[in-house]
Amino acid sequence: METDTERGLKERLESICKGVRWDVVRMIGLAGSGHPGGSLSCVEILVCLYFYKMRHRPSDPQWPERDRFVLSKGHAAPTLYSVLARAGYFPREELWKLRRLGSMLQGHPDMKRTPGVDLSTGSLGQGLSAACGMALGLRIQRNPARVYALIGDGESQEGGIWEAAMLAGHHRLTNLVAFTDYNSLQIDGPCCEIVSLGDISAKWRSFGWEVYEVDGHDVLEICRTLDLADNASSPTMIIAHTVKGKGVSFMENSVEFHGKAPTREEMERALREIEES
Amino acid sequence: MIPDKGTRHTRDAYAEALLELGEKDHRIVVMDADLAKSTQTERFKERFPERFIDCGVAEQNLMATAAGLAATGKIVFASSFAMFATGRAYDQVRNTIAYSCLNVKICASHGGITVGEDGSSHQALEDVALMRLIPGMKVVVPADYYEAREAVKTAAYVDGPFYIRLGRPKFPVLFDEGYRFQLGKALLLRPGKDVTILACGIMVYNSLVAADILAREGVEAEVLNVHTIKPLDEEAILASAAKTGRVVTCEDHSVLGGLGGAVAELLSEKLPVPLKRVGIQDRFGVSGGVEELMEHFGLTPEHVAEAARSLLRRSL
Structure with missing residues (x-):
């Protein structure tokens, strides 16, 4: 049931x-x-x-008590840039210079060039570790800020993700909340055909994390779950x-558009579709 | 003659510098990857447990977590063996630490062939080369206890990523309490006019012994301690090379990409003079005692002296 406020x-x-x-x-x-598929899935x-x-x-942007966000799946940078601009x-206007020489918007997030980007990412499997580091650093400082991170499902094949999972679980980083963008596809095909993630929720739970599953396109469900995470006793x-x-x-659901830009005609068609939706 | 001041661990120097830093600066955080006993970070852990994080056997996580800590304003010292800190975690060091110029100081022990009995898998012979390739990374290979201690204290307050290579065995002590470390400034240890010997780490001592050997043969070798591989003291190296016309580099590291590589690049562009690189000749290490390995791989004072002689013969 939705309330009026909701x-x-x-x-x-x-x-x-x-x-x-x-x-x-x-x-x-x-x-x-660029990477339209995985950018559109995490909007x-x-x-x-x-x-x-x-x-x-x-x-x-450098406010010390701000909540941090780490886009561990850095190839979804366009979504982060649009959100930061909005x-x-x-x-x-900066958005239209994406990936051009001299632009503040690099192909993957760059904390030194783009206001609002909290960590440079792009090489997969590292951002979640850095988010753990941030959460540990804030905890040492008794800074109440929280750390949010987004990883990909394909990215979860990186061993580093599980090193971070273990560290965060061990330290009970209650100030860390991560999302997995489970769109089920990676560059070479469906994740379940390349290297299956198996029971992903059970995996995270076994590492000592509180786990929720949501419809990643249902904004109210996402918001409610984020509120629940405020009181978690674990990451x-x-x-x-x-x-x-x-x-x-x-x-x-197209593998092709993982890392392929639309043609000019496809772009116009896509923009019309979005406008009419 | 070189005064005998005994031998000490550069790792002990690291631990003592960390305690001093941690005492006066609450931003100092120390991390390790299950080698705190070996790297000596354990001593910081005992004193400041709330500012020590052991990542377990997970060096990639160590480096990327260190980057996140640094992004919250910490000055992070991250330690492991040189092999794993630079090799296993190279991508994390390059992309997550160095690309954003974060304040992570990688202090790795067990660099070089002098690791000894553990053998090739633990003998980092390319760590200096790997770190030197990364833009903005400072690279220091201290020659003794005091130089290591002062280099660590310097690293804390030089903005951005830093690599310091420490050894497993005790190094002969060359300096004393008052030693002042100057990043990027090669230190003249012995003046000479016939040949320049550039050395770093444990090979500084061997180079001084080699200079004594050469002196007995009437050859005046100039010895410079090039503790900072990056930024390299080009001015001092070029000045010495111009004076002697011959250069020998000495390091417990591959002759590719480290001190020898850096000097070869410099001289070939700016002052091509005959050069001999003493170091590991593009090979993997093997198990053995430290002294045996120094002999086996050609790193003894006699090898350094012979390298100098070969250059002198060439120009006769």
Whole structure:
């Protein structure tokens, strides 16, 4: 059951998601390269974080008490950039310079170049470890800020993810909340055919994490789960079941659009679809 | 003659510098990967348990976690054996620490062939080369206890990533309490005019012994302690090379990419003079005692002296 407030929240967040999807398709289309599939699958997650959950100040990106976000699956950078621009970290015009020489928006997130990016990522399997480091650092400082991270399902094949899982569980990092963008596809095909993740929830639980499974495109479910995680007695993993390429019919569940930009014609078609949705 | 000041572990120097740093600066955090007894970070753990994190046998996680800690304003010292800190975790060091110029100081012990009996898998012979390739990384190979201690204290307050290579065995002591470490400044230990010997780490002592041998043969060798491999003291090296016209490099490391490699790059571009690189000749290590291995791989004072003689013969 949705309350009136929730209905208002849902409308607000979904409207931002629609805008972010439009940005993402246009950014990658204009850049002529990038990763549309895994960028579109995590739109709701990032929008709920930056426009609902996280305490942050776009006018003061280095605010010491801000909640942190680590995009461990760094190839979804366009989604992060659009969200940061819409939150007010930098002008939206910057988005159209993605991946160009001299742009503040690199192919993968760069904390030294882009206001609002808390950690440089791109090489998979490292961001979650760094998020653990942040959570440990904040805990040592008695800083109440929290750390959020997003990993990919394909990325979960990296051993480093499980090294981080073990460390966070051991230290009971209650200030750490991670999402898995479970869109079920990786570059070479379906994850279950390449190297299956098996019972992913059981895996995280066995490492000492509190685990939730959500529909990764249901903003209210994501928000409610994020609220639950505030009171966790261990690190939290939210397995978000998503659709790769979500929101653009010919990109949905397509392996091809993992790392391929739309042509100009495809881009125009995708933008129209998003506008009419 | 070199005064006998005994031998001491560079790892002990590391531990003592950490205690001093930790006492006065609450931002200092120390991390290890299940080698705290060997790297000596255990002593920091005993004094400041709340600022010590052991990642277990997980060096990749060690480095990426260190990056996250540094991103919250900590000055992080991360330790393991040189092999694993630089080899296993190279991607993490490059992409997550160094690319964003984060304040992680990698202090790795057990560098070089002088690891001894553990053999090839634990003898890092390419760690200096790997770290030197990364933009912005500072690379220091201390020659003794005091130099190691002061280098560690310096590293804490030089912004950005730093690599310090420590040894397993005790190194002969060359300096004393008052030693002042200057990052990027080669230290003239013995002036000479016939040949320049550039050395780092444990090979500094061997180079001084080699200079004594050469002196008895009427050859005046100039010995420089090039503790900082990056940034390299180009000025001092070029000045000495211009004076003597011959250069020998000495390191307990592959002749590719470390001190010898760096000096070869410098001289071939700016002052091509005959060069001989004493070090491991593009081979893997083997098990053995430290002295035996120094002999086997050609790192003794006599080998250094012979390298110098070969250059002198060449120019006759």
